[in-house]
Amino acid sequence: MLRKVPAMLLALLLATGLAWAQAEDPPPAEPAETGETAETAEEAVLMEEGVEAEIISESDASIINATIGDGMIAPGGIVVSDWPNDAGDALLVTFEPGSETGNENHTGYAVYRRTQGEEELTLVGTMEIDDGTEFIDGYDPDYIVESGVQYEYQVAAVYLSGAEIASDPIAAQEVAGGQIFHTGKVRVLVGCALFLGLILFYFHAAQRGIEMYLRPIAGIEAIDEAIGRATEMGKPILYVPGLSTISDVATIASLTILGRVAKKVAEYGTPLLVPNRDPIVYTIAEETVKQAYMEAGRPDAFDKDSVFFLTQSQFAFVAGVNGIMMREKPATNFYLGMFWAESLILAETGSLSGAIQIAGTDAVTQLPFFITTCDYTLIGEELYAASAYLGREPKQLGSIKGQDACKGIIMAVITLGILLSLTDIIAGTDTLGWLRNLIAMPIVD
Template sequence: MRKDWIGIPALGILLLLASFAAAQDAVEEMTQDADPRPGEMMEDTAGVEGTQLQPAVEGVPEEPGPALDVPGAITVEDKDNDAGDQLVVCFEPPADTSGVFAYNVYRRKAGETGEVSWNLVKIIPVLGPTLFIDGYDPEYPIEPGTRYEYRVASVSLEGEEYFGEPQVAQAVPAGELYHTGKTKVLIAGGLFIFLIFYYFGKAQRGRQMYLRPIAGIEAIDEAIGRATEMGKPVLYVPGLSTISDVATIASLTILGRVAKKVAQYQTPLMVPNRDPIVYTVADEAVKQAYLEAGRPDAFDPDSVFFLTDSQFAFVAGVNGIMMREKPATNFYLGMFWAESLLLAETGSLTGAIQIAGTDAVTQLPFFITTCDYTLIGEELYAASAYLGREPKQIGAVKGQDACKGIIMAFITIAFVLSILDMVADTETLEWVRRIVTVPIVD
């Protein structure tokens, strides 16, 4: 009785497994009948024979999409005020832009054949401007005097192109000798040159001209006199850059004036250098200054010396000189980098009067906070004119100051007119804008 009870569930399980296997075979047969292999002939429900089923390729639509409208006429004009390497291209967009993603503009030389001769020069979004300047792409430049042919294609979302009719450009690129849009620049440059020569002539005739005082330049004589009274040397660092730097040239000019004053006061001078060429020029400048002061015998060849060309090794050497010799006056004039704060801090610890000057904007804050006087930017360039009082240099400085005054006058007038326009709701500032506006990008 117990064995019969155990056999009943086992028989049921076997029947269940057999039913599941039969159902699986039936499903496989139905799948094979419903999905014939490519190229297999079969009859449809209507009994029509000979229907060839084509295999489906993934990613390709079974039916091509509708054709897009193509752009219309293309207008090509020569661009004014150029070197003959630019053309102004404009095309008419299609009447129906539905389905259009962008426009591809192609160009080739007139008379060329074959699809490979077309070069894609511009891709314009469907909502972008249909007028552009061709010739900026360095890979496909425009040659002056060459006629070109253009065609524009409408691009669908799928990337398909529908080309319009190619058209030969109506214009040939040609350059102009004079840029009419920069006449204002010519006038401003001519005015600047006139002012420089005007003040140069006045200085040559012996006319005394006023130059605004700069505290750092006026303090040079005082600083050298202090070193003379204390019997201590003067340290002059002409920057760490090469002779090709404008700041270095300005510094060497000032060095000649400082050396002449030092020779008159018979004060020791130390000029360490990082660059060999700067060292050579500085040595000649100091020697010439002693000669002009009437003290060539007082010149010490060891006062101007080459230290090292390594940046921070040079700084360490100069700092050691300051700590040992205790100079009463330190000059840092020229081009400086990260070493500016190290030099100025060490000089400040020795109690010396420090006069610095550089055109390096990033180093000016360190000099301003640690030095007694600082020549900022162009004040370094103007220092030689202040010290030498040479007519050419004074004329250049006065001409620059006059141009700055004119610019400040224009800014003041524009500011006043803008306030009046805001109050009276007028547009009187427009004429000022037309006067001072010049083209920046051609």
């Protein structure tokens, strides 16, 4: 027995050496069914399991084009379609799952793409297993999809070990193309057409001389009173047209009101101060005030220094306006337009200076501050209606009635939705569910 030990050790050494040598330089595997030979140990192992394998690219985890055993299946059934309602810069890639359900080693998918005729595939996106089996290609700005270009796609199932089991590259069934009409915006189009129709209807009704009643708004009616107060006191009027740019509709509405206020101010001969944060708003405000003085028949009374640019910095502007309030002590302050965090600082300082204050904004978050500190506040849409109220021009009044009609329709729809929901809750049915769903549908898909 003892004499056999060296022989056994020798045999063991030889076996170990042989195994090491095999690991260093693996012998050619048995040809697969297709007659190909395995090129790596991993592939050889896969082939021993009786599967077809082919290395198609170099990477840390070899991409193997094959159907593998043990629940490792390459994704299949790849369908590439044009992503709808876009500029022609996206494609939808759908595929069938790449493993048997519940395979814990399957972590996700990798989607590869190449332009037809090219050799190399590029990784354009990865997905977690929970992300489903749909991939929108073109969202990543690093891998843009070009309109009209024919692409080829390959989807690989990614496993915990890092291995990727990929499908055959397939030519995309469709190419990306832009659409002429966004089908998801049909409801917006219908809503716009309805709104436009109502506005135009009331424009014409107003032009025909039909009397239109507008409920009085205290803030707008107080404008004349506030201007009169400043005139009596011989103090200036401060008008802040918001801090936003001219692209903000609230600023345009504010400049419209400024025109009306400036005309009255010109008639009464009251000093006016209009500080601006935006240079474009400043130029328009200056022209508006100048025009108002001309309309009032007092172009000579227009002071070029009454409308001025302060600064573009938000809090520096606030500091500047607060300084004006405390030095000049205006009798009336108007804050009409778009405001942010500075609203309360402005209005509170104005309140401390003893001025009568009229504010108006469509910034919902700033409204409570204005309501608390100002004498009158135009809430939301009232800011847009103010111009029509002050001008009393038929077309302007018509637009307000058009808005009211639209709001009436919305209120009716909301009430209907509430009633339907209540009916279904009480009766425990879903008989009118389709109608409720129609109302609750998102405006843009």
